[in-house]
Amino acid sequence: MSLLELESINSGYGHFQALFDVNLRIEEKETHAIIGANGAGKSTLLRTICGLIKTEPADKVRFDGQAIGAMSPHKRVGLGISYVPEGRWVFPSLTVHENLQVGAHSKRTGVWNIDKVYELFPLLARLKNRQAFGLSGGEQQALSIARGLMSNPRLLLLDEVSLGLAPVVVEKIYQAMPAIVDSGTTVLLVEQDVGQAMKFADRVTCMLEGRLVLEGAPGEISQEAIFAAYFGV
Numbered sequence: 001m002s003l004l005e006l007e008s009i010n011s012g013y014g015h016f017q018a019l020f021d022v023n024l025r026i027e028e029k030e031t032h033a034i035i036g037a038n039g040a041g042k043s044t045l046l047r048t049i050c051g052l053i054k055t056e057p058a059d060k061v062r063f064d065g066q067a068i069g070a071m072s073p074h075k076r077v078g079l080g081i082s083y084v085p086e087g088r089w090v091f092p093s094l095t096v097h098e099n100l101q102v103g104a105h106s107k108r109t110g111v112w113n114i115d116k117v118y119e120l121f122p123l124l125a126r127l128k129n130r131q132a133f134g135l136s137g138g139e140q141q142a143l144s145i146a147r148g149l150m151s152n153p154r155l156l157l158l159d160e161v162s163l164g165l166a167p168v169v170v171e172k173i174y175q176a177m178p179a180i181v182d183s184g185t186t187v188l189l190v191e192q193d194v195g196q197a198m199k200f201a202d203r204v205t206c207m208l209e210g211r212l213v214l215e216g217a218p219g220e221i222s223q224e225a226i227f228a229a230y231f232g233v
């Protein structure tokens with residue numbers, strides 16, 4: 001049994017279908033990257049997993065064998081699914097420290113706590129009493145990820161980690177990833193930077209127009225295959 005199993009998912013927004021027959025398995029402790037062009041359905045896939053979009057019948061989405069397709073996002077956090085959305089959402093008027101405390105609301109226990117996330121991102125420790133609205137893009141991204149970890153997820157969903165950040169900042173954020181993986185957390189991330197995804201992930205899946213069109217370990221798939229899957233040529 002895989003940690004996460006999606007079976008023939010067709011989902012979207014009202015009458016607009018954004019995902020078509022999506023079948024995906026994520027193994028425990030795997031690092032899996034979803035790549036694909038704008039509008040391919042990557043964020044919709046993460047929203048379907050975290051519960052912002054529900055699935056019928058509920059057992060088409062299974063977490064650790066349990067049918068979760070009808071479950072609220074809040075309940076899924078309690079099970080160990082943490083979602084860090086695109087756009088570096090932080091509570092702007094709260095301090096860094098308070099943002100992290102909010103992240104601990106699920107009261108799941110595990111390796112992550114405030115001291116551990118400050119160790120992971122020392123820049124946040126230095127900024128702990130600053131309000132989040134004054135932080136740079138990279139600092140806000142670090143804070144969003146750290147807040148996601150505060151619920152001690154078994155599965156961490158990260159949407160567009162590098163979007164809009166300078167390469168040097170992206171490097172800094174990715175430096176924290178091995179420690180997250182070593183803690184036993186399974187990571188499923190959406191990444192537009194294909195090079196970064198290939199460097200970091202154990203497995204990569206490419207989406208095109210709402211479908212999964214290529215999956216494999218970075219060493220197994222050629223540049224040509226990725227190009228073809230990415231652009232649909």
Ligand code: ATP
Pocket residue numbers: 013016018036037038039040041042043044045
């Ligand atoms: P991007 O990198 O641009 O975010 P993506 O691969 O994450 O792309 P999605 O955001 O999942 O793609 O979008 C998939 C499709 O669903 C697109 O056609 C998009 O316009 C549509 N879509 C996304 N969000 C909504 C929404 N809230 N309501 C209606 N349609 C939406």
